[in-house]
Amino acid sequence: MSKTEVVVYANQDLLAAAAAARLVTRLVDVQAAKGSASLVLTGGGTGIAVLAELRASSARDAIDWSRLDIYWGDERFVPADSDERNEKQAREALLDHVPLDPKRVHAIAPSDGEFGDDVDAAAEAYARVLADNAGPEDHGDVPSFDIMLLGLGGEGHTASVFPESPAVYETERSVVAVRNCPKPPPTRVSLTLPAIRQARDVWLMTAGSAKADAVALALAGAGEVQLPVAGARGHRRTLWLLDRAAAGKLTKVYQPPTA
Numbered sequence: 505m506s507k508t509e510v511v512v513y514a515n516q517d518l519l520a521a522a523a524a525a526r527l528v529t530r531l532v533d534v535q536a537a538k539g540s541a542s543l544v545l546t547g548g549g550t551g552i553a554v555l556a557e558l559r560a561s562s563a564r565d566a567i568d569w570s571r572l573d574i575y576w577g578d579e580r581f582v583p584a585d586s587d588e589r590n591e592k593q594a595r596e597a598l599l600d601h602v603p604l605d606p607k608r609v610h611a612i613a614p615s616d617g618e619f620g621d622d623v624d625a626a627a628e629a630y631a632r633v634l635a636d637n638a639g640p641e642d643h644g645d646v647p648s649f650d651i652m653l654l655g656l657g658g659e660g661h662t663a664s665v666f667p668e669s670p671a672v673y674e675t676e677r678s679v680v681a682v683r684n685c686p687k688p689p690p691t692r693v694s695l696t697l698p699a700i701r702q703a704r705d706v707w708l709m710t711a712g713s714a715k716a717d718a719v720a721l722a723l724a725g726a727g728e729v730q731l732p733v734a735g736a737r738g739h740r741r742t743l744w745l746l747d748r749a750a751a752g753k754l755t756k757v758y759q760p761p762t763a
């Protein structure tokens with residue numbers, strides 16, 4: 505039975521530092537148990553702040569970086585050197601500063617990569633990457649990621665699955681091309697909700713009052729077509745890591761004392 509838990513921090517800086525500390529602990533535990541671990545990254549302000557905190561942490565070297573697989577939950581379909589690219593931001597914040605095995609960093613193709621501007625081909629190629637890395641124990645074409653980090657938008661998107669968009673109705677494919685996103689850039693590649701739900705642990709991390717309605721609605725059981733983040737859960741655990749402002753419309757959750 506999957507568990508849902510909510511942890512509220514006093515502000516975004518504490519949230520990012522605490523999430524980075526949790527990542528060290530969980531990845532070390534998974535590597536001790538299984539030999540290697542997999543981590544799915546998110547873009548967005550909080551997701552990248554967590555990676556920067558991990559880079560700054562002296563505990564980061566407890567992770568065996570050479571035995572960690574890195575994936576992305578979504579990517580903006582822009583040139584490789586665009587500052588909007590989630591991969592570029594993640595590399596600058598953390599990945600370029602730790603001894604990862606480059607063969608275990610599974611990036612989504614950029615719009616000037618091997619598939620050119622064919623976003624459908626880029627999505628299909630990433631679905632093949634996932635399938636190639638899924639094992640017999642994974643029950644399908646998606647690895648059972650150990651930890652999937654996700655952010656969310658105030659209108660309820662997660663990864664690049666937007667409310668009422670074709671992606672939110674996808675039940676067969678693990679990865680889709682996304683066009684006409686309400687949030688720029690308009691063209692993206694995203695894991696679908698069924699692929700997200702293959703993760704053992706999903707960590708939904710967000711900060712700021714602009715996210716408070718979406719957080720409260722998702723935790724109240726809103727439908728995933730109108731609010732895709734409501735459909736993001738791990739099959740072992742779903743952990744919401746929030747700052748006080750993002751948790752502002754929740755009742756009955758522990759709120760940290762004011763500093």
Ligand SMILES: O=C1O[C@H](COP(=O)(O)O)[C@@H](O)[C@H](O)[C@H]1O
Nearest residue numbers: 546547548549550655656657663
């Ligand atoms: O565009 C994106 O936005 C969301 C949330 O970003 P935030 O800055 O509002 O926290 C993110 O989860 C997603 O990966 C990204 O592509």
